[in-house]
Amino acid sequence: MLAPLVVALVLVVSGAGATASPVKPSADAALDAIRSASAAAESDALLVIHDGRVLVDTASDTGQRPIELMSATKSVVALGVGLLLMDGALESLDTPVHTFFPEWAQGRKRDITVRMLLDHTSGLQNSPNAGEEIYPAPDAVQLALAAELSSTPGEVFAYNNKATNLLAGVIGKAAGQPMDVYLNARLFQPLGIVPGPWYRDASGQPHGMAGLPLSAHDAAKLGQLLLDDGIAPDGKRLLPEGYVQALYAAGPRSPRVGLLWWRIPAWQFLTVREDAIAAARAQDADPRWIATLESLRGQRLDGIAGLRTAMADALGADWPALYAAQTSALGLGRSDVFDEDTGPVVAYSAEGFLGQYIVVVPDKRLVAVRQIRRRDTPHTPAMDHAAFPSQIVALASAL
Incomplete structure (x- = not known):
């Protein structure tokens, strides 16, 4: 995950747009599929760079303006x-963490480490909907x-916005x-990145869970930094x-995530577990949740994109809230619901709400960015472009 990148960054900054060199026919087909899916998902920016060569750059002048990365x-x-x-x-x-916040030096919180904030094992209580609790709070830290x-700290993986906001406090x-x-001084300026204004709460603290706007080209520079081993x-x-x-190593309680970077497999298929359906019935789960699991019985879902599509088809655009509420209420992780x-x-990704992605494929020296802005019109599940990481993996295998 290595090698200097002066040429790469020249190409990134130039936004040349066209394919810089010939690629295999199978890679051409994969690129066409990515372009088509990106357009159908109403993407505002799509950028794919292979070993310093810009393969795709659909960001318009408007698209060059920073877009919030969300999560x-x-x-x-x-x-x-x-x-x-x-x-x-x-x-x-x-x-x-109590090294920086002495109020945690007693009780069970004294055992929480910086690593636990990074790998989602801190054990902190967290609402799945940040709008309910975090955004209204005057001080997220x-x-x-x-x-x-x-x-108990270190024992359970649970995606946690509060813990990531606390990392902002630790860094500060x-x-x-x-x-x-x-x-800005230690990362963005050395890489020539010009971020938009980072979201701050009423106390002046920047959020760690979301809030950083970057252009697609600047986001790609971060991916390139990882390819070049920092x-x-x-x-x-x-x-x-x-x-x-x-960053890339599997977390102790979930192989899906490293240190706030998601781990993308070469393939992934999900099948509803029979005992998950039985447990949902036994625990009087929401009837819509039970019906959804039953409707998926025997189906082989193609990765997270397939799961999202199936859930959206069954439950509508607000399916993430029901999914989070039911799995949290029943004390279930995804592996408890799906085989x-x-x-x-083979790849690693930063991912955010609405379908923001920075995907890095180290073995192929491939960086890909997809971004979408908030719209005044409703955001449909198709606009998430959930298949983007798997499409980039398919492209990498064809290169």
């Missing part, structure tokens, strides 16, 4: 933690600090300046040696 912001925050390690401002990923524990304390200011275009190392591998047939991990 893909989390993956950028993980890079900020790496900067702290590089600067000696953080001794280890296993440093207790204090909200996280005050949260109760839903599970360790760096001695707000996270967005620190990342080394900037000028040859200066920004991230510690081995940190990129740590999974999964291939080897």
Whole structure:
């Protein structure tokens, strides 16, 4: 995940748009499929770069303006933690959070480490809907600090917006300046990135869970930094040696995620477990949830994209809220609901609400970005472009 990238960044900045060199017919077909799907999903920016060559760039002049990464912001925050390690401002990923927030030095919270905030195992109580609790809060860091524990720290994987917001506080304390200011000086400026204004709460704290706007070209520079093992275009190392591998390594409680970067397998098929249907009935789950699981019995869903499509078809556009509420109420992870047939991990992605993606395929030195802006009109499930990561994996295999 290596090699200098001056040529790559020249091409990224230029936005040349056309295929820079011939590719195999099978890769051409994969690129056509990506272009077609991106257009159908009303993407505002699509950028694919292979070993420094721009294969696709559909970002218009309007599309060059920064677009909020939504939860893909989390993956950028993980890079900020790496900067702290590089600067000696953080001794280890296993440093207790109470090092920076002494109010956690007693009770079970004293066991929560920075790594647990990164791999979603902190155990902090968290509402699936950030709009219910986090956005109204005047101080997202204090909200996280005050949260109760839903599970013993380190024992349960649970995607957690509050924990990521607390990372913004950790970075701010360790760096001695707000996270967005620190990342601008230590990450964005060295890479020639010009971010939009980072979302801040009423206290002035930048959120860690979302809120960073970047253009597709600037987002691709972050992917390229990972391909080059944390080394900037000028040859200066920004991230510690081995940190990129740590980002990618499977979490202790879920193989699906590393340190705020998702792990993308070569293939993945999901099948509803019979005992999940029985458990839903036995625990008086929402009738719509039971009916959905029963309707999927025996079907082989093609990865997360297939799961999202099936859920949207059965439950409508608001299916994520019902899915999260039912699995949380029943104490279920995805593996409790679905049997999974999964291939080897070949790619890594930052992913955000509405279908924001930065996908990195190290072995093929491939970076791909897809972005979409909020619309005044309703956002349909098809606009999520959920198949984007798997389509990029298919392209990588054809290159």
